[in-house]
Amino acid sequence: MGELLVGRPALKLDVAVSVPLDLTSVISLVFRATDPRRFDRWLVETRQALGATWEHDLDTLLGFSGRLLYYIEELLMSFDPFRPERLAASFDDYLAHLRSLPAWAYRSMAIQAMLRVHQDRGVLEAPPDTDDAAAWRAFFEPGITRADLDEVVALVRAPEQLKERTIRLLERFWVERYAAEFARVLPVMKRAVRQAKATTYSSVAVAFEELSGHRLPEEVQLALPRVERVTFCPSYHLGNFVQFILYPPELILYFNCQRTSAATQPAEGSVISPDLLPGLRALADGTRLRIIELLRGGERYAQEIVGQLGISQSAVSRHLAMLEAAGIVTVRPANGMKYYAINVQRLRQIAEELEQIG
Structure with missing residues (x-):
């Protein structure tokens, strides 16, 4: 891997x-x-x-x-x-x-x-x-x-x-x-x-x-x-x-490890990748969508996101962790702070696969 x-x-x-x-x-x-x-x-x-x-x-x-x-x-x-x-x-x-x-x-x-x-x-x-x-x-x-x-x-x-x-x-x-x-x-x-x-x-x-x-x-x-x-x-x-x-x-x-290899792969001929569902779960929340909206203007550090949302730091951290795990945002540590940005390629992948379903 x-x-x-x-x-x-x-x-x-x-x-x-x-x-x-x-x-x-x-x-x-x-x-x-x-x-x-x-x-x-x-x-x-x-x-x-x-x-x-x-x-x-x-x-x-x-x-x-x-x-x-x-x-x-x-x-x-x-x-x-x-x-x-x-x-x-x-x-x-x-x-x-x-x-x-x-x-x-x-x-x-x-x-x-x-x-x-x-x-x-x-x-x-x-x-x-x-x-x-x-x-x-x-x-x-x-x-x-x-x-x-x-x-x-x-x-x-x-x-x-x-x-x-x-x-x-x-x-x-x-x-x-x-x-x-x-x-x-x-x-x-x-x-x-x-x-x-x-x-x-x-x-x-x-x-x-x-x-x-x-x-x-x-x-x-x-x-x-x-x-x-x-x-x-x-x-x-x-x-x-x-x-x-x-x-x-x-x-x-x-x-x-007894799960068959077929169970870990998309069905033959499928246009859907196996990581669509985690991405959709990460996007299925109003606060996380607000975070993505904030990041449309460019990279922001964690405390700035907390200030803009007006909710607790621990809650923001939880939402950012889920977005990170789904690959929707990336993080760049610098000078003791974490700077977050949208992973545009990942969002496009999700959008394209949803369009193919229709």
Whole structure:
């Protein structure tokens, strides 16, 4: 896919598959796979085969850091998985890294995961500066989805045990459940990477919709101005679910690599490009149309747009992010400010395709 010009001069967009990236996706899916009607059969059977003790470990270590399972993300990002030499990392490489981390790092990652949970709630929260169990209970309680709160607090207060149980869970999951399956599905994932890299998309939103069949989640779309690199990762067992890791400046978007190539391309003979719908969604709002009207006179910086519209800066930022994601406006940062301009070519493309429909 190369580089994608969305929201800044060079938002890097790539497609990759690696053991750490895929393992993070799969173990998160197994954690969630409690309903056989909604999840991939392999995920459900894998969870059922864990046994009570192992299932308890999975629910404890993935079930204390909010609905997005931030703790397992912190483990992945501590590995810096996009360093060129680490994209080809084996599980042993990843495990060696995790073992090299001191116990206090696991406590720090658990705390950071919870700070992200509080941030999502719009709450400014600091971790307790005491070892008092009640204070730690209050800090971790909003993140509990399936774990026992008292057990989580005990682990955070004894980080050596947190490290030991985390490493044991990942190692056992890989060796006993996923190594053979990963080897089986890897050719399919690599083929999906090659196909995606051979395609050019006009925006992150378009790429995600074409690869996954879903709209880009609003929380991701609004965060794009804080993102410098977007990496699409194939996932064999994802099914119809949306899965992402938003870790600015990194954004990881998973997609179901079992979707046929026909599903990611326009129908044969179609005059409609796959990115028409995201463009229409971005234009289907009065405020965003007013922004485009303002930009007809030339490039404007963000604060100037806020002043002209007379609405809050956060609201303007949200609208600009959607226009950026659809490729309708471009952004040029300079002197600490962002200057916005209309992407005339993109608007003409939308207009031409609408005319062809008629």
